[in-house]
Amino acid sequence: MREQKKKIVQKPPQKQQEHSLRSHRIIATFFGAIAAFFAVAFFYVTLVPFFQMAAYLGAVAKRNVQAIHQSKFIFSPYTYAQRVIRYEYVKYLEDQKIDKTTLPLFDNAIEKLEELVAIEGSNPYQHIRLGRAFEKKVDILGDRAYFLKADASYKKAIDLAPQRQEMYYAYGLSLVRQNRLQEAVKMLEAPPALDPDIPISYFYLGLAQFNLGTEAYINVMKNLEFFFQRSVDNPDPNVSREVYRKLLFYFYQQHDSERLLMTLERMVQLDSDNQGLYLQVITLMKNNNPFPTLEFQGVKLIKLL
Secondary structure, X not given: OOOOOOOOOOOOOHHHHHHHHHHHHHHXXXXXXXXXXXXXXXXXXXXXXXXXXXXXXXXXXXXXXXXXXXXXXXXXXXXXXXXXXXXXXXXHHHOOOOOOOOHHHHHHHHHHHHHHHHHOOOOHHHHHHHHHHHHHHHHHHOOOOHHHHHHHHHHHHHHHOOOOHHHHHHHHHXXXXXXXXXXXXXXXXXXXXXXXXXXXXXXXXXXXHHOOOHHHHHHHHHHHHHHHOOOOOOOOHHHHHHHHHHHHHHHHHOOOHHHHHHHHHHHHHHOHHHHHHHHHHHHHHHOOOOOOOEEEEOOEEEEEO
């Protein structure tokens, strides 16, 4: 029998073994670092903001504003959830009854929103919300100096989004509150604020003009009718109803039967509790009595005589 030749396995040199081990370590370290990065990213980008939002919503559901105010976790660390939390925190408090005793809570919310604006600052809606918060402080303290801060926020919003109509609406209505009526009307009647393709722009212009007094009522009527003839939505039914009541009373006093009839027809939609009365007057006016005798209580139509 032939003797089998023994296979000789040559062992790698010591340096080659060391190089191989070093390569394995580098690869293991690299993939370990990637795994650690994604684990941290998942925790910070997903879990932390989720639990921050959950904590915030839980406190809101319980109406526990103190829990939000005193919490460090809800606002720190700064995650993408802060965009929503800080914005909504101010909005939530704006809708609450805030007085001088609870003002520190509201001030804290404003500070949180100002921090958000300082970090990001490119979202015009954050500046609009900040402006409204300053207007709320005018209501609480009676200090009109906060209108200056509101002005700055609204102007910044317009600078960031000069083609967005809602930026002009917000500032225009703030100017109305400040009794800067001519400025408000000028802002709301110029493009891009006023756009025939966006009927709501005529609604806001009509409201601003209404505050100028009776000399503007014809234009008020024209712009509000432009809106209502093109939109089924009503941004503020109570305000719309009160405005049209005053228009109706004014045009009745002016013996303007054409506009009186238009106002009555609109009131059929705006004042459902008194539809029958308006319809009765409309029928009489269309049947050769263009100016019937009406009785008002204040500016509210109460009776056909």
